[in-house]
Amino acid sequence: MRRETKQREAILELLRNTRSHPTADQIYDDVRVDIPNISKGTVYRNLQVLENDGAITVIGINGARSRYEVKQKGHYHFRCEKCGCVIDLEESADKKIDKKIATRTGFTVSHHQTEFYGLCKNCR
Amino acid sequence: MRRETKQREAILELLRNTRSHPTADQIYDDVRVDIPNISKGTVYRNLQVLENDGAITVIGINGARSRYEVKQKGHYHFRCEKCGCVIDLEESADKKIDKKIATRTGFTVSHHQTEFYGLCKNCR
DNA sequence: TTAGGTGCAAAACCTTTGCCATCCC
């Protein structure tokens, strides 16, 4: 059974209150302000738990590090190739295309992720 | 100036002859059959060189490790959440959406990657 | 009470790098 711990609550609360798509390390640093002796292991374990529970989403692992955000309506991300920042796009995910791919391939398609690459306003 | 070495050729040749989107480690194992004493450092260095030269593409928005393929027309990928396989989709990348995002955000958008998730034929 | 959670530290992984020998042009 799943318990409610202050560590897990703190991580989830942090993600609820940011749009910065922090890395595990940034989350660790932030949470440590309130819970100084929290360990990285706990951060990673809880991020996994929260993902399994569907409370948060993991985005982008390509060479960069994983970043996290609270689960929200399907949307896309932009990743700056210079500074590495990740920004939510208003463009919302098109669920129809999942069905289209499923029909064509015979696979079960649950969702898709799209990431746009280029330079953000500050870096261009 | 760029030289032609058997190590780099072997890696590129391997990627040209597969559709399996191998990881760096799988590439290392495969190339080692012909060049037994090739080192992983060389594999990684050459994968970077080849990517910089535009000969290959690194893929995976949300994969555990990076996977590689030879450069080809823009297309999307499907990643099985059970067995981890990566499969090319016929659906081709829509360049228009890059421009659309660029206009809306004011960012410079060079390209995008889309990955579909679910279960492949063998795993469903 | 007790199964799930936490801290800590070590281990596991993947990727990059320094150094020097080697090879291609």
Add this chain to the structure above:
DNA sequence: GGGATGGCAAAGGTTTTGCACCTAA
């Protein structure tokens, strides 16, 4: 010859794990 490469091994950085001790329910 001389700069680009390669091999080897060590270093780096991120994430996972084992274990003994807690703690929420």
